[in-house]
Amino acid sequence: MADIRIEINSAGIRSILQSPEVEAFLRAKAERIAAAAGDGMEVSSGIGATRARASVTTATNDAREAEATDRALTSAIDAGRG
Numbered sequence: 263m264a265d266i267r268i269e270i271n272s273a274g275i276r277s278i279l280q281s282p283e284v285e286a287f288l289r290a291k292a293e294r295i296a297a298a299a300g301d302g303m304e305v306s307s308g309i310g311a312t313r314a315r316a317s318v319t320t321a322t323n324d325a326r327e328a329e330a331t332d333r334a335l336t337s338a339i340d341a342g343r344g
Contacts, residue, residue, distance in 0.1 A: 276312065285314035291342040292316035298341035299334045301325065 278284065289307040296303035296318045302325025307316035318335060320326040328334035 279313035280309050281314070282309075285309055285316070288314055288316035292318050295335070295338050295342040298338035299325075300328060300338075302328070303335060 285307050289305065292305045292307065296305050299318065302320060302322035304319050304321035305316065306319070307314065309315075320329050320335060325334070329336065
């Protein structure tokens with residue numbers, strides 16, 4: 263059996279992880295989570311030093327209270343799957 267050698271193209275992987283398409287994909291998932299969590303959730307996304315990212319945060323006092331008492335945002339994480 264022949265030896266297999268895998269050479270990783272780090273620059274290529276980084277360019278994919280930092281691409282606008284990956285950011286849009288992550289933002290769409292975050293938007294679904296925010297919608298499932300209810301009013302007062304805010305989505306942000308951007309491209310960092312090594313990869314694209316997206317997050318959902320509570321932007322209003324009502325949203326913070328919903329998360330604190332009912333775990334609205336935490337319970338909505340499954341909306342981003344699939």
